[in-house]
Amino acid sequence: MMRNHAGRYVTFSKNVFIPVTNVCRNNCLYCVFKKDINDKGAFLLTFDDVEKILKKGRDEGCIEAMFTFGEYPEKVDGFGSMLKKEGYDSFIDYIRDLCLLALDLDMLPHTNPGSISLDELSVLKDVNASMGLMLEEAASLEVHKNSPGKTPEHRIKTIESAGRLKIPFTTGILIGIGETEDDRIRSLKIIRDLHTRYDHIQEVIIQNFLPKKGTVMESCKPSSIDEIKETVKLARGILPDDIAIQIPPNLIPFDLLPELVRCGVDDLGGISTVTLDYINPESCWPTGKELRYILKDFILKERLPIYPRFVKDGWYSKKVGRVIEFYADEDGFKKE
Numbered sequence: 001m002m003r004n005h006a007g008r009y010v011t012f013s014k015n016v017f018i019p020v021t022n023v024c025r026n027n028c029l030y031c032v033f034k035k036d037i038n039d040k041g042a043f044l045l046t047f048d049d050v051e052k053i054l055k056k057g058r059d060e061g062c063i064e065a066m067f068t069f070g071e072y073p074e075k076v077d078g079f080g081s082m083l084k085k086e087g088y089d090s091f092i093d094y095i096r097d098l099c100l101l102a103l104d105l106d107m108l109p110h111t112n113p114g115s116i117s118l119d120e121l122s123v124l125k126d127v128n129a130s131m132g133l134m135l136e137e138a139a140s141l142e143v144h145k146n147s148p149g150k151t152p153e154h155r156i157k158t159i160e161s162a163g164r165l166k167i168p169f170t171t172g173i174l175i176g177i178g179e180t181e182d183d184r185i186r187s188l189k190i191i192r193d194l195h196t197r198y199d200h201i202q203e204v205i206i207q208n209f210l211p212k213k214g215t216v217m218e219s220c221k222p223s224s225i226d227e228i229k230e231t232v233k234l235a236r237g238i239l240p241d242d243i244a245i246q247i248p249p250n251l252i253p254f255d256l257l258p259e260l261v262r263c264g265v266d267d268l269g270g271i272s273t274v275t276l277d278y279i280n281p282e283s284c285w286p287t288g289k290e291l292r293y294i295l296k297d298f299i300l301k302e303r304l305p306i307y308p309r310f311v312k313d314g315w316y317s318k319k320v321g322r323v324i325e326f327y328a329d330e331d332g333f334k335k336e
């Protein structure tokens, strides 16, 4: 049994995916998740909906509550009345209370809030074990022409604000959406430089584009296997060793995993036995058993949504600390 190229374990976290709302102010040309407010499929999960998902996840041994939602839904006309029905005027306050609900149920929140301000991040900081925002690409791309929150300046600012607030943070790049290799290099270097200043990036996701039916990009080519491998190698060469490289194992050909680990992948992200990947609903997560089989040459280790280094350094609030300390072993991984 081997550790990976950097002498580390290959890690993953068991999570539930909670798509709080699919209302979003952006219109990314590859997105199948967002719905217009007047579409039949537009929703805002209620407290009861979220509680059911959390309890089911907890009963199945998941410890991460991953909250994902459209960006600034409150900027979309009509969303305010959906929120009012739940008794809230502020969406960030609603998310904060859902995180508190997760903590009460002994689950650790990881919120992906979109490009939000430093003040809004501060509201969520002490109720999250970690947070995340994909940089995607530090370039202005056609696919984001109708997405005000996807300008590189907004994304970079949010990642920087998270650093200033000392939030353990996940980011990543999305490849195959019209960017050049230089764009990828520049994006990875920006992440590296932000980490050099704030020391807060725990992992960088290399996510490959997959076309979705019903989107403007449905007939575009998916990222090639060579592109994925080369980008992992590129990332490993640019990023410091204390940032893990993550590949979502449900989005790549499964038998490619061992090779990607040899190229530099350290982490497989959140794996759910309970919920769908709502952003890529056609792509099922592999089971723990399947992962252990395909990666039998490597040591797989379950982690918390906050990486061991940040557990040891105490980058968490008292509220979150109670749950972290319950689950973490002395090295900061999930207790066996």
Ligand code: SF4
Pocket: 024, 025, 026, 027, 028, 031, 032, 033, 034, 069, 070, 071, 147
């Ligand atoms: S990808 Fe995210 S930000 Fe873009 S439209 Fe979909 S939900 Fe909104």
